[in-house]
Amino acid sequence: MTDRHVELKRGLRDVHVDRTQSSFIDGRAGKLLYRGYNIDDLARHSSFEEVVYLLIRGSLPTSAQLSELDAAMKASRAIPDNVIEVIRLTSRAHPMDVLRTAVSGLAAFDPDTADDSTEAVVRKGIRITAQVPTVVAAHARIRNGQDPIHPDDGLDHAGNFLYMLLGERPEPEDAALINRDLVLHADHGINASAFTSRVAASTQADFHAAITAGVAALKGPIHGGAAEAVMKMTLDIGSKDNVESYVKNLRSMGKPVMGFGHPVYKALDPRSVHIRDGARALSERKGRPQWFSVLERVVDVMEPYARKGVHPNVDFWSGAVYSLLGIPDDLFISMFAIGRIPGWTSQIMEQYAAGYIIRPRLLYNGPMDTAYVPIDQRA
Numbered sequence: 001m002t003d004r005h006v007e008l009k010r011g012l013r014d015v016h017v018d019r020t021q022s023s024f025i026d027g028r029a030g031k032l033l034y035r036g037y038n039i040d041d042l043a044r045h046s047s048f049e050e051v052v053y054l055l056i057r058g059s060l061p062t063s064a065q066l067s068e069l070d071a072a073m074k075a076s077r078a079i080p081d082n083v084i085e086v087i088r089l090t091s092r093a094h095p096m097d098v099l100r101t102a103v104s105g106l107a108a109f110d111p112d113t114a115d116d117s118t119e120a121v122v123r124k125g126i127r128i129t130a131q132v133p134t135v136v137a138a139h140a141r142i143r144n145g146q147d148p149i150h151p152d153d154g155l156d157h158a159g160n161f162l163y164m165l166l167g168e169r170p171e172p173e174d175a176a177l178i179n180r181d182l183v184l185h186a187d188h189g190i191n192a193s194a195f196t197s198r199v200a201a202s203t204q205a206d207f208h209a210a211i212t213a214g215v216a217a218l219k220g221p222i223h224g225g226a227a228e229a230v231m232k233m234t235l236d237i238g239s240k241d242n243v244e245s246y247v248k249n250l251r252s253m254g255k256p257v258m259g260f261g262h263p264v265y266k267a268l269d270p271r272s273v274h275i276r277d278g279a280r281a282l283s284e285r286k287g288r289p290q291w292f293s294v295l296e297r298v299v300d301v302m303e304p305y306a307r308k309g310v311h312p313n314v315d316f317w318s319g320a321v322y323s324l325l326g327i328p329d330d331l332f333i334s335m336f337a338i339g340r341i342p343g344w345t346s347q348i349m350e351q352y353a354a355g356y357i358i359r360p361r362l363l364y365n366g367p368m369d370t371a372y373v374p375i376d377q378r379a
């Protein structure tokens with residue numbers, strides 16, 4: 001096969017690899033739906049727990065169904081002591097490395113590991129969704145020489161995470177903002193980590209293996225790392241008076257402004273507005289309005305790029321929210337993972353149901369039919 005006979009689709013950009021009922025993205029209209037529901041409605045009205053139910057079970061829950069899910073998630077929040085020990089042993093590694101190792105380790109203690117029936121995968125998806133915040137918070141404390149904090153059943157998923165991480169029951173507004181952030185990160189088409197999870201699931205590898213693969217792919221700075229990069233940029237800029245020269249300088253070196261642009265959205269990322277408004281209110285509540293004013297100034301200066309379809313994305317604002325809440329910057333990708341487990345779960349379930357192996361081709365362009373030279377004759 002030669003180059004002339006094959007049309008390469010590098011990076012699979014714009015290639016549809018299958019159908020999905022999990023999420024729908026219209027990049028031109030700036031629209032995102034989870035199982036048909038607009039994320040504008042979900043961000044305004046739904047708890048993360050409802051979105052977990054929606055993505056994993058396929059419909060919005062009734063009150064009774066939500067209570068049942070809530071109880072199941074609360075019952076699963078604590079992680080086995082052996083996994084805490086794994087976190088201790090690996091605590092000097094990057095939080096995403098620790099998370100990847102711990103998720104893999106959880107397979108050894110899950111009663112359903114070997115069962116990939118639909119009901120067992122639903123149970124595992126709910127369980128891992130509940131466990132991942134505990135892993136992230138436990139690691140953050142252990143590496144600081146503190147003991148992990150036991151989950152608090154009196155708090156919702158978002159509030160309990162902040163409590164386990166920071167050691168204090170959060171302000172309701174802070175917990176609500178993290179709830180919204182998790183809702184907005186719950187699924188997003190076949191991005192790199194969802195694809196990686198699906199590839200693992202397509203081999204009929206077990207559910208923990210597929211989630212571990214998703215966590216591994218999310219770690220990369222050009223997938224999960226934009227929020228952290230925006231935070232660093234904001235600190236570098238320092239004050240709104242420096243924004244113009246900072247952006248000019250970046251662009252003269254041909255570098256992108258972090259938190260702007262998106263491979264799919266050419267209109268405004270619909271998730272971004274919900275976090276932007278929350279970030280504004282938060283920076284005022286925390287007495288640090290200058291933070292938000294730097295970000296707003298970046299948006300002003302980047303206005304000419306809107307014509308090219310380059311707008312602030314969700315990560316542009318979420319890094320500010322995490323920082324203002326006291327979440328360490330190397331946990332920003334973990335925040336993304338905490339939100340994304342339900343989306344990975346629903347897509348892994350689709351892939352199990354599809355039942356085929358994902359196996360694309362590579363076009364070989366190395367040397368052909370090279371003469372073999374015995375080792376003692378090689379130069």
Ligand code: COA
Nearest residue numbers: 226255256257258259260261262263305308309310313315
């Ligand atoms: N800052 C400045 N200019 C940007 C830009 C950014 N963040 N993103 C895109 N552009 C420019 C491109 O260079 C291109 O310019 P050109 O027409 O002169 O060649 C134009 O805008 C259109 O770019 P587009 O094709 O829409 O973007 P892309 O698909 O090549 O890149 C990203 C998409 C995400 C890789 C890119 O926007 C980026 O690196 N963003 C910063 C990182 C980030 O926030 N990632 C998180 C995504 S969720």
